[in-house]
Amino acid sequence: MKIQGKITEETVVVGVGAEEMWKVYSGLELGRLVSELLPHDIGTVQPIQGHGGVGTIVKLTFPPGTPGVGYLKEIFTKIDDEKRVKETETIEGGFKAMGFDLYRIRLEILENSADDQSTIIRSTIEYELDENLANFLPFVTIKPLQTMAETIGKYLCEKKKTTA
Template identity: 45%
Template structure:
């Protein structure tokens, strides 16, 4: 999905800005994402697209919230549950683009991360 992810400013906490360079053919060139909430204790991260990406096709807000929760069905503590929430606002004349909002690419990234973690443990 991404060709590169670069830290523009910040240290990973709130206010951190990432430049996401999308792979050729994705329909986007780049986007900048700003972390608006990083709560390590509750394992919650929120970010908003602040430039480029989906904002270039009529969205005025694109906010992603990632929450990691303990899996109540796993007494060993070796698995967790991931909750993804996307909030967005799209300008009326671009309403058809709302169908582009999906968690599928994010789930793909999480799946790759999961495979990496399983191999390295």
Template identity: 40%
Template sequence: CYNGVNSRELKHITKELEVNAPASEAWELYRNLGLINLIDRKLTNIFESTEVLKGDGGVGTVVKLTFVPAGNSSYTEKFTVIDDQRRVKETKGLEGDCLAIGCSVQILEYEIIEKSQNSSIIKSTISYAVKEEFQAKDPKPSIQVVEAIVQISKNEVWELYRNLGLFELAANELKNVVQSLQVLKGDGGVGTVVKTTFVAGTSTSTKYPL
């Protein structure tokens, strides 16, 4: 039940997009504030700013997205579900978007589905309910905005996976596991050799293509 609305009464809009990268890599971008930071860098034509009002990316985090032009409109959401096993993230709209034009509930769910060892599917679902007095106007959430976000995330995940970005991300985010990273040869293209030294003192060398 969402704000007094039975889940069976919700309407759903679902989109799927395939990514040429493992599900685990795509999920790392979605599971915390990575997606918000990406929006701030890559979707300046849609969003004027992003602001974390509360939290550090975990459940309970509240984020405000202000659309272009500045002050025109905004959308505030709360992270309600982050499931690492199912690779599912759910956010609940608090203000703005469909909620400003007649919706009583707006839920956005991202699910990262493993397709193969090196490919995955980003499934985005917007669930919403319309207040009775606004039924005739049939308001809908901005699915185009969600599509734009998923598209840039697809590009980002692929760039990270296809070149040295993935190794740099590991070195920056997994300091408790990765002690150092050394490019022995190349610039991220085919033939590049990367040496990763782990905290325990062991190391491994990887040569492109993987």
């Protein structure tokens, strides 16, 4: 029997418009900034194949001491510039190595109707695994995606201040 699940969380980033945030999230810039700003929290990201479009494969190497497998590779499966949606799936290492049949991340960059200089980042994780592996479910967390959104938002705000 399979266990399927989904967790979603919205993070509000103040001071950065949706279009500016999408420029970072839509391609390889996100991985570059994660590597630069969050190497000890999330890890380092290295492009393996492609230039940031659908089909691009990146490798995320986790910081030392992170439980589980030390890396994962994911493929960009969807990039929708109009709706500002990006989806990736783990294809090797990480949750795949733990036995998950599916581990998909969906990132949506939404305009905050209350303020055009803030953005809502809706992060969703979808997963599927055999019920015999249910002990791995506590490892599924949206926290790294929230940390990433908050840190990149702060970085973009600071960057604006220094160039203004």
